[in-house]
């Protein structure tokens with residue numbers, strides 16, 4: 001069943017922040033966003049994959065996971081300072097900032113499964129050698145982060161792929 | 167500015183899959199979802215944080231990142247077989263499956279920044295010692311994965327927090 005792709009959009013002025021090795025226990029994610037909210041930083045997309053392999057570490061062991069989110073480019077310096085100041089409360093190993101990220105989104109309707117749309121979209125970008133840095137979804141939308149310099153090309157590819165006017 | 171929370175929902179029959187140490191190069195994500203799409207597996211939420219620290223590994227080094235996604239619980243065994251068969255094409259270190267995951271979502275309108283909603287929502291769950299396994303967002307929605315056994319409690323907490331009828 002061919003999903004209907006209703007639209008494609010690209011937010012080109014995003015900056016990406018990744019915190020590595022956050023402890024996978026209650027309160028850590030809250031500790032990341034509280035100071036950012038307090039500082040009025042505009043956060044757009046958040047993606048955190050699950051800590052895995054905890055069982056291998058032994059019963060009761062706390063796993064670790066990474067967290068990526070985007071902020072408005074003009075908020076990057078402020079967000080970075082915020083997180084550096086809150087480092088002890090949050091508890092992370094690394095803080096990585098990328099100034100030129102673009103968020104590319106595909107909106108589908110009646111997407112019973114994200115798998116079909118994702119594989120077609122990801123395949124098209126892969127053929128153009130465009131790397132997918134992060135992925136975040138909702139029921140009707142798949143958003144990915146790529147490098148800003150690939151944004152226009154990626155939009156053209158997807159518009160062509162889905163037969164939408166670019 | 168207090169964001170308006172329009173609704174809270176919980177998908178209780180999700181199963182969660184995490185692939186660890188995927189190579190951060192074009193084509194890998196496509197290789198994950200192509201066989202799943204072919205097998206008709208229903209994929210709901212996808213969350214991938216960005217590979218970080220590549221610079222530390224040296225120019226031209228390929229980073230690694232983890233990827234978490236959910237499938238309908240009845241598709242878990244089939245999805246697992248799919249990914250095991252495609253292991254060489256995808257290239258991952260570990261494949262971790264969790265049968266009882268629940269996806270909790272908060273829908274907001276006029277969420278200029280996700281930071282405010284995220285910090286309040288995450289703080290409330292942290293106080294109840296509910297761990298957030300994964301996070302995925304769209305402009306109007308924040309979805310998190312938690313353990314199924316916390317679903318009812320988490321819903322009650324958020325309904326109370328936002329003054330919505332539980």
Ligand SMILES: C[C@@H](O)[C@H](N)C(=O)O
Nearest residue numbers: 025026027028029298
């Ligand atoms: C990593 C972070 O999301 C943690 N699991 C928490 O619940 O806050």
Ligand SMILES: C[C@@H](O)[C@H](N)C(=O)O
Nearest residue numbers: 132191192193194195
């Ligand atoms: C990890 C995976 O998303 C990879 N970066 C890709 O583009 O396919």
